[in-house]
Every structure is written in structure tokens, then in C-alpha cells.
Amino acid sequence: MKPCLVSIIVPIYNVSQYISKCISSLFKQTYCDLEFIFVNDCTPDNSIEKLLNVINEFPNRKDQVRIINHEHNKGLAAARNTGLSFANGTYIYHCDSDDWMEPTAISEMVSKIVSDKAEIVYTNFYFSYANKNVLSVQQKTSNSEEFIKLMFKEEVHGAIWNKLYKKSLFIDNDINFPNGNDMWEDLYTNFYLFYFSNKISYLNSSFYHYNQENISSLGREVNSKKLTSIFSNISQIESFLKKQKDARFTTELIYLKLAAKQTLLFTCDIKNFRKWLTIYPETNPYILSYKSLPLHLRLLGFLSTKKLWTFIRLWILVKKNLKPQ
Missing domain, CATH: 3.90.550.10 (Spore Coat Polysaccharide Biosynthesis Protein SpsA; Chain A)
Structure with missing residues (x-):
């Protein structure tokens, strides 16, 4: 060669x-x-x-x-x-x-x-x-x-x-x-x-x-600024596909958007679950079919779509109590 x-x-x-x-x-x-x-x-x-x-x-x-x-x-x-x-x-x-x-x-x-x-x-x-x-x-x-x-x-x-x-x-x-x-x-x-x-x-x-040992790496902690970067990148991809009149990836874009906001479901803050609900709301009905996300997080997303905040708060309470001291 x-x-x-x-x-x-x-x-x-x-x-x-x-x-x-x-x-x-x-x-x-x-x-x-x-x-x-x-x-x-x-x-x-x-x-x-x-x-x-x-x-x-x-x-x-x-x-x-x-x-x-x-x-x-x-x-x-x-x-x-x-x-x-x-x-x-x-x-x-x-x-x-x-x-x-x-x-x-x-x-x-x-x-x-x-x-x-x-x-x-x-x-x-x-x-x-x-x-x-x-x-x-x-x-x-x-x-x-x-x-x-x-x-x-x-x-x-x-x-x-x-x-x-x-x-x-x-x-x-x-x-x-x-x-x-x-x-x-x-x-x-x-x-x-x-x-x-x-x-x-x-x-x-x-x-x-x-x-996986570098806890300070860019992708470890997702804050508002990082989420904004993710959403901007998705927006540019979506705009490109619309300009091309290319509908081949319409379904997959739904799951990409769910992936983009999934970190909000990892938190112990009820505000983030409410925020999850408002970002890309068109994707919310698909949360249970998003199989790349663990089942318990899909269920939390589903509960958020139904605005069953009592159950979300209960989950947050349990999760906080399970955290190592």
C-alpha cells in the first residue's frame, strides 16, 4: 500500500x-x-x-x-x-x-x-x-x-x-x-x-x-450555555434539510431533538422537567418510543407530558435520598 x-x-x-x-x-x-x-x-x-x-x-x-x-x-x-x-x-x-x-x-x-x-x-x-x-x-x-x-x-x-x-x-x-x-x-x-x-x-x-475519568471535560456537565449550543446546531441541520426539501430524516430528527433535551430529565430540579416540556414540544408524544433513553427517564418524560408533577416531585425526593452523603 x-x-x-x-x-x-x-x-x-x-x-x-x-x-x-x-x-x-x-x-x-x-x-x-x-x-x-x-x-x-x-x-x-x-x-x-x-x-x-x-x-x-x-x-x-x-x-x-x-x-x-x-x-x-x-x-x-x-x-x-x-x-x-x-x-x-x-x-x-x-x-x-x-x-x-x-x-x-x-x-x-x-x-x-x-x-x-x-x-x-x-x-x-x-x-x-x-x-x-x-x-x-x-x-x-x-x-x-x-x-x-x-x-x-x-x-x-x-x-x-x-x-x-x-x-x-x-x-x-x-x-x-x-x-x-x-x-x-x-x-x-x-x-x-x-x-x-x-x-x-x-x-x-x-x-x-x-x-471517562476526566470529569472536567466539555460534555460532562450540561448547563444553559451548552444546551443553547446543542439547540443551535440542531436548528442549523433542520434548516439545511428544509432548504434542500429533504424529508428523509423527519422521523429521526424527532429523536435527535429528544436526545438534545434529555439531560434535563437527569436532574433533581422540578424546573428542569417543566423546561423539558416546553422545548421541542412536538417531540413529547414520542418519548416512550425513544429507546435510547433508559426506561425510567422515558417514564419521567411521559409524566411531564401529563403534568403529573406530584409523581415527579416524589421521584426527585427519592433520588435525593439515595444520593451518597
């Missing part, structure tokens, strides 16, 4: 505890024809110092490394876009700086994407905890429309880090991450990438370790 340059893009912000393991796993890749683009999004800690230390431990990789410094913090989506703007590779791979990879990841993904003449290849991955790895097996499809439907229903993961992309897919279709909207920026961008792709492939292997 003729080598193909792969650009690995890594945004860096406040990951001092994890970055050394991440970068070491990237530099240990068995695939050689790589460039590493690290985007320093004005990290306030010593992540860059640790990055430089790891670079010095791998002198064979030093000439493949480029560090781009933002003048001010721009957010995750903007950092990914900066990385894309500097990428020279035929293929693009995105890695989060608190995660890590198996050594053969890039080699096997490149082999698959080249042999299948695909524009995207996606794989399984691990949810990685301190003492265990939990395998997440993705559903197999070679059809972009089906993948999008599965992604909207949360039956395949919307992340970008278990996928390898042909760079031309970004360039030819003017696809970028949504600057300023840093929650679900990966699902948003994947929608467009898969929408415009002509050929996708599934590789039934697992390489990526999605770190």
Missing part, C-alpha cells in the same frame, strides 16, 4: 493530567506518513509544557509536529477548524487530547479507507475507566443515509474520533465545525460529512479509548 499523508488534529485546552498519555499513543502509531497538528486554544495550565516534553521523547516525530497557538480562547469547534486550515494530509483524523489510541489505529483505518475507496471509515471504540474498558460496537452500514438516521437515534456514536475522513470531503463541500457552538459540534459536522459522502465503510475493530 502506498503511504498516504494523514493529518492528526488535536485541540488542547486544560488537559494537563491526560495529554502525555494521549500524545504518546499518537507518536507510537505504526503508520509513519503522519503530520501532527496541535492547536493550543490558550490553555491556562501546563499542557503545552507536557506536550513539548513528549515531543522530546520521540525525536523521530519532531519534524512531523506543528503547534498552532490561538491568540485567545476560541473554543473547541474553532480549534478543530484551525487544525483543518493547516492540514496537508490526504486524510484527516481528529483526536481529543484527554483520550488515547491503540498503535495500529491509523494504519488499519488507512488500509480500509484506501482498499474500499471510501471517503469515511468508522470503527468501534472503548469507554475507558480507571480499571476497565467497555467496548462500544457500532452498527454496520455502508449507506450514508442509514448512518445519519442511526446517528440521530443515538444508535451509532456522533463523535469524530472513531472516524477517518478524506480531506476533500471537507474542502469540496465547504464543511467546517460550527464556531462558537462547542456542544455536539462533532455530530453537527458529521451530519454534513456523511450527507455529502459517496462511500463510507465500517471497520469492525476498536482502537480509540474514550476517557
Whole structure:
């Protein structure tokens, strides 16, 4: 197989505890024809110092490394876009700086994407905890429309880090991450990438370790600002489909909207259950059929649609009493 340059893009912000393991796993890749683009999004800690230390431990990789410094913090989506703007590779791979990879990841993904003449290849991955790895097996499809439907229903993961992309897919279709909207920026961008792709492939292997120990990561706590980002990204997808007069994903958009507001059902605040009721109200009748959500949360959503607040308050009381002191 003729080598193909792969650009690995890594945004860096406040990951001092994890970055050394991440970068070491990237530099240990068995695939050689790589460039590493690290985007320093004005990290306030010593992540860059640790990055430089790891670079010095791998002198064979030093000439493949480029560090781009933002003048001010721009957010995750903007950092990914900066990385894309500097990428020279035929293929693009995105890695989060608190995660890590198996050594053969890039080699096997490149082999698959080249042999299948695909524009995207996606794989399984691990949810990685301190003492265990939990395998997440993705559903197999070679059809972009089906993948999008599965992604909207949360039956395949919307992340970008278990996928390898042909760079031309970004360039030819003017696809970028949504600057300023840093929650679900990966699902948003994947929608467009898969929408415009002509050929996708599934590789039934697992390489990526999605770190579950970083409690400070962007997606851990969902507040009002983060919810606004999610809703904005969904709104843009919905507007695009309306403009295209494409009704193929109408049903799946309902489940995507339910997924967007589901975190409000995880709380112990009656105000959030009332808020859940008013966001995307057209989706509420479908809550019991939203099988990606645990049954007890579907039931809480159903009770909210009936405005049975007494039962919701009882659940909140029980949940608060069950919390460890």
C-alpha cells in the first residue's frame, strides 16, 4: 500500500493530567506518513509544557509536529477548524487530547479507507475507566443515509474520533465545525460529512479509548450555555434539510431533538422537567418510543407530558435520598 499523508488534529485546552498519555499513543502509531497538528486554544495550565516534553521523547516525530497557538480562547469547534486550515494530509483524523489510541489505529483505518475507496471509515471504540474498558460496537452500514438516521437515534456514536475522513470531503463541500457552538459540534459536522459522502465503510475493530475519568471535560456537565449550543446546531441541520426539501430524516430528527433535551430529565430540579416540556414540544408524544433513553427517564418524560408533577416531585425526593452523603 502506498503511504498516504494523514493529518492528526488535536485541540488542547486544560488537559494537563491526560495529554502525555494521549500524545504518546499518537507518536507510537505504526503508520509513519503522519503530520501532527496541535492547536493550543490558550490553555491556562501546563499542557503545552507536557506536550513539548513528549515531543522530546520521540525525536523521530519532531519534524512531523506543528503547534498552532490561538491568540485567545476560541473554543473547541474553532480549534478543530484551525487544525483543518493547516492540514496537508490526504486524510484527516481528529483526536481529543484527554483520550488515547491503540498503535495500529491509523494504519488499519488507512488500509480500509484506501482498499474500499471510501471517503469515511468508522470503527468501534472503548469507554475507558480507571480499571476497565467497555467496548462500544457500532452498527454496520455502508449507506450514508442509514448512518445519519442511526446517528440521530443515538444508535451509532456522533463523535469524530472513531472516524477517518478524506480531506476533500471537507474542502469540496465547504464543511467546517460550527464556531462558537462547542456542544455536539462533532455530530453537527458529521451530519454534513456523511450527507455529502459517496462511500463510507465500517471497520469492525476498536482502537480509540474514550476517557471517562476526566470529569472536567466539555460534555460532562450540561448547563444553559451548552444546551443553547446543542439547540443551535440542531436548528442549523433542520434548516439545511428544509432548504434542500429533504424529508428523509423527519422521523429521526424527532429523536435527535429528544436526545438534545434529555439531560434535563437527569436532574433533581422540578424546573428542569417543566423546561423539558416546553422545548421541542412536538417531540413529547414520542418519548416512550425513544429507546435510547433508559426506561425510567422515558417514564419521567411521559409524566411531564401529563403534568403529573406530584409523581415527579416524589421521584426527585427519592433520588435525593439515595444520593451518597
